[in-house]
Structures are given as structure tokens and as C-alpha cells.
Amino acid sequence: MPELPEVETIARGLRQRLPGLVISSVRCRFTGVIVADAGCFRRSLRGAAVEGVARHGKYLFLRLSGGLDVAVHLRMTGQVLLLPRRMLPDRHTHLEVFFRGSGDKLVFRDVRKFGRCELLTGGIGRFVREKRLGPDALTVKSGHLWSRLQGTRRGLKAALLDQGVLAGLGNIYTDEVLFRCRLSPLRPAAALTRRQTERLTETIHELLREAIRRKGTSISDYVDPQGARGGFQHVLMVYGREGSPCPRCGAAIVKSRVAGRGTWSCPHCQQG
Numbered sequence: 175m176p177e178l179p180e181v182e183t184i185a186r187g188l189r190q191r192l193p194g195l196v197i198s199s200v201r202c203r204f205t206g207v208i209v210a211d212a213g214c215f216r217r218s219l220r221g222a223a224v225e226g227v228a229r230h231g232k233y234l235f236l237r238l239s240g241g242l243d244v245a246v247h248l249r250m251t252g253q254v255l256l257l258p259r260r261m262l263p264d265r266h267t268h269l270e271v272f273f274r275g276s277g278d279k280l281v282f283r284d285v286r287k288f289g290r291c292e293l294l295t296g297g298i299g300r301f302v303r304e305k306r307l308g309p310d311a312l313t314v315k316s317g318h319l320w321s322r323l324q325g326t327r328r329g330l331k332a333a334l335l336d337q338g339v340l341a342g343l344g345n346i347y348t349d350e351v352l353f354r355c356r357l358s359p360l361r362p363a364a365a366l367t368r369r370q371t372e373r374l375t376e377t378i379h380e381l382l383r384e385a386i387r388r389k390g391t392s393i394s395d396y397v398d399p400q401g402a403r404g405g406f407q408h409v410l411m412v413y414g415r416e417g418s419p420c421p422r423c424g425a426a427i428v429k430s431r432v433a434g435r436g437t438w439s440c441p442h443c444q445q446g
């Protein structure tokens with residue numbers, strides 16, 4: 175499932191190509207991908223210019239003229255691709271956006287069909303508030319994260335996965351962050367000290383920046399808008415590595431179930 179680094183990689187790819195283009199038409203082959211009315215979505219986009227591309231947590235936003243935005247959430251297997259206009263859509267292509275005078279089209283493709291596109295008329299800030307999303311994990315301040323963690327009775331992993339606490343982390347990067355900080359996924363989130371939260375915040379920022387440099391983690395369906403896979407899956411330290419030696423102490427990585435998710439950790443290094 176795409177997390178912050180994958181969505182940021184997509185945003186950067188689109189930012190190089192889309193701004194300035196004017197949408198000529200929208201073809202929707204599976205209307206379930208559009209939140210609310212697909213006809214209204216198509217009509218509203220036609221003639222709009224792309225002004226920019228933004229991101230908050232795992233949400234991608236196309237900023238359009240006329241105060242409109244399109245929010246995209248990839249969920250499990252969604253892909254946003256820039257493809258040649260003439261390329262025939264396959265059966266997993268649900269939405270195609272065409273531009274005036276451009277040989278490219280923007281495609282939303284999704285094998286599992288859980289991903290969604292939503293037209294916003296009230297701006298991104300309002301959408302983020304309505305969805306009750308927490309601060310973005312790439313830029314969150316340590317004090318802000320600390321106060322959010324204080325407000326929960328859950329374990330650290332469950333709290334970090336909660337997009338209302340912190341927006342952007344999913345199962346892969348949460349396990350990697352906790353390993354790097356030597357923190358147990360089960361440790362009560364509210365018990366973290368300010369100093370530990372500073373270290374956690376720095377580690378989150380470093381890990382996410384490194385993953386963005388490597389253009390994300392491709393374990394299942396994730397690719398960037400040009401169809402290229404990411405490279406961070408080659409440097410994961412604990413995720414998916416049960417039985418392998420811990421890169422720090424050599425103990426065998428264990429897999430457990432925390433917050434309903436498969437969780438990988440070192441039983442020796444992450445006791446705190």
C-alpha cells in the first residue's frame with residue numbers, strides 16, 4: 175500500500191509535467207472510483223487548467239483553476255500514470271484525463287478498485303480538517319507530535335498508523351521507524367518523553383527523505399507516474415524479514431500482530 179514517500183514521488187513526477195496543461199476531456203470507465211457524481215466530476219474538470227500538485231499524508235491533490243482541487247487516494251493498489259494519449263486502456267484503467275495539445279494522458283489505474291478520486295470545491299485545508307487528518311509526517315514538528323501522542327491510550331505503532339494522529343505513515347515505514355529508534359511497537363504512545371519524541375520525529379523525517387530519494391518502496395503494485403519501480407525495498411531493515419538477522423545485533427527478526435497488522439521487529443533491540 176502506497177505511503178507518504180510513494181505519493182510524494184508521484185506528486186514530484188506529475189509536477190514536472192502537468193502544470194499549465196488544460197484538461198480537454200475526462201473519460202471514466204468505472205464510476206465507482208469517483209466520490210459523488212461522476213458526470214459532475216467530468217464536466218467540472220473540462221476546460222480547467224492544472225495549476226499545481228500538492229500532497230498531505232497519503233493524499234495527492236491536483237490543483238486546478240477556478241478554485242477546484244481533485245483529491246486522489248491510492249488505497250491498496252491505485253496507480254497514477256502519465257501514458258501516451260493513444261495507448262489503449264486496460265481493464266484496470268478507471269479514469270483517463272486528456273489535455274489540450276498534449277500527447278500524454280493522466281490515468282488512474284487500480285486492480286483492487288479501492289482507490290478514490292474526489293472533486294473539492296472548498297480547498298485542500300478544509301478537506302484535511304474534514305477528514306481529521308493529523309499533521310504531515312514529512313514536516314511535523316516534534317512538539318506537535320508529542321501532544322498528539324499524549325492524547326492516545328494506544329500503543330506506539332497503532333498511534334503512528336492512525337492518520338488522525340500523524341498523516342503519511344503506513345505499515346512499512348512505521349516498522350522501519352520504530353526499529354531505527356529502538357522502540358517497541360507496543361510501548362504506550364503517551365509514555366514517550368519529549369526527548370524520545372524528538373528522536374522519533376528526526377528519524378521519521380530522515381527515513382521518509384531517504385525513501386523519497388529512492389523513489390519509494392515497490393513491494394506490490396506501486397510504480398511512479400512513468401511506470402518505474404522504487405528502490406527502497408532493497409534497504410528495508412525489518413519489514414518482511416522475519417527470521418533474518420537484525421542488522422544491528424544479529425538476533426532473529428520476529429513477526430507479530432500489532433494493531434491488526436503484520437509487524438516486524440527485533441526482540442532484542444526494541445524492548446524500550
Ligand SMILES: [Zn+2]
Nearest residue numbers: 420423440443
Ligand atoms: Zn537487534
